[in-house]
Amino acid sequence: MDELDSYSRTVSTVAAELTGRVAAIRAGRGSGSAVVVPGDGILVTNAHVVGDARTGRADFVDGVQTGVTVVGADPLSDLAVLRADRAADLPPPARLGDADGLVVGQLVVAVGNPLGLAGSVTAGVVSALGRALPTRSGRAGRVVEDVIQTDAALNPGNSGGALADARGRVVGINTAVAGVGLGLAVPVNATTRRIVAALLADGRVRRAYLGVVGSPAPVPAAVAAKHGRTNGLRLAEVIGGSPAARAGLRAGDLVLDVGRRPVQDAQGIQRQLFADAIGVPLPVTVLRNGAMVDVVAVPTELG
Incomplete structure (x- = not known):
């Protein structure tokens, strides 16, 4: 590979490692791809690829074919987990990053x-x-x-x-x-790993519901200097009748902490809203009109 520049060498090396670990999937009327991941014959794909199908087929570039069963799908993350009928024929799993x-x-x-x-x-x-x-x-x-x-x-x-x-x-x-x-x-x-684990265990993902929509926003300089925080989550909308609304959260609030953990983006909240948060009081700290406001929300189960 001496004739390749460093960029080409990197891409070709990654391609050589992963091409055999990504299957073509057909499930019901849907088709797409799936990645072999660590586990006994486990592949991950998109929920929209499998749709309502319960079974399908995986084809690999080396000619291996195997039936697959849909273990579970989660439309809210667009992830689905498949289990191969012939796990022993699958290639080694891909390495997962972060x-x-x-x-x-x-x-x-x-x-x-x-x-x-x-x-x-x-x-x-x-x-x-x-x-x-x-x-x-x-x-x-x-x-x-x-x-x-x-x-x-x-x-x-x-x-x-x-x-x-x-x-x-x-x-x-x-x-x-x-x-x-x-x-x-x-x-x-x-x-993602938590979602996949939940699908493997239960075939579905139970989530807690708070009822806010927001985007990252900078923290005012004075607050940042005092609390060592540079970003929070600015609430663009608080859904009427939601746990967040009942707790007193408002559009325009800058969320700094949820569950006493710093929040800088939507993922900072989402990673706390799984089954173990349903019905459990969740403290939320926001900056509102220059003042720190503490409320307690009680998430419900997302239906």
């Missing part, structure tokens, strides 16, 4: 099966972080939070495939083509 460490401009490589073309590889950079993607669950106002935006070329069939860093670690599950030259991927991080 998308929380990504930076804008970082090289990423996408591996999938766009337009039925198995084992396709494209490369690009992380174009933006923290994007929100409307879910395909039919529930208005619900979004997949903290999505990765990339300019790596994605096409129909890439959904469910791998987005990897320069070391070949999977940092995202490609989920959508948002426009020409603009692709999106669900991040692989601690929250």
Whole structure:
């Protein structure tokens, strides 16, 4: 590979590692890609790829075919877990990374099966972080939070495939083509691992519901100097009748802490809203009109 420049060498190395670990998936009327992950015959794909299907088929570039069973799907993260009928025939799992460490401009490589073309590889950079993607669950106002935006070329069939860093670690599950030259991927991080574990254990993900919509915003200089905080989550909307509304939260509040943990973005809240938070008092600290305000919300189960 001496004839390759460093960029090409990196992309080709990642491609060689991951191409055999990403399958083409057909499930019901849907098709896409899926990544072999650690576990006994486990693959991860998008919830919208499998839809309502309970079974399907995985095809690998080396000619291996196996039936798969849909263990569970979570439309709110657009993730689904599959179990292969012939686990022993699967390739070794892909290495998983942590998308929380990504930076804008970082090289990423996408591996999938766009337009039925198995084992396709494209490369690009992380174009933006923290994007929100409307879910395909039919529930208005619900979004997949903290999505990765990339300019790596994605096409129909890439959904469910791998987005990897320069070391070949999977940092995202490609989920959508948002426009020409603009692709999106669900991040692989601690929250994703928790979702996958819940799907494996129960076939579904139970979540707590707070009822706020917001975006990252800077903390005023005086507050930042006093509390050592530079960013919070500015609430754009508090859903009427929600636990947040009943607790007294308001649009315009700058959320600083939830559950006595610092919050800088939507993920800071979402990672606390799983089954163990349902019905449990959750302290929230916000900055409102220059004053610190403490409230206690009691999340309900997300229906």
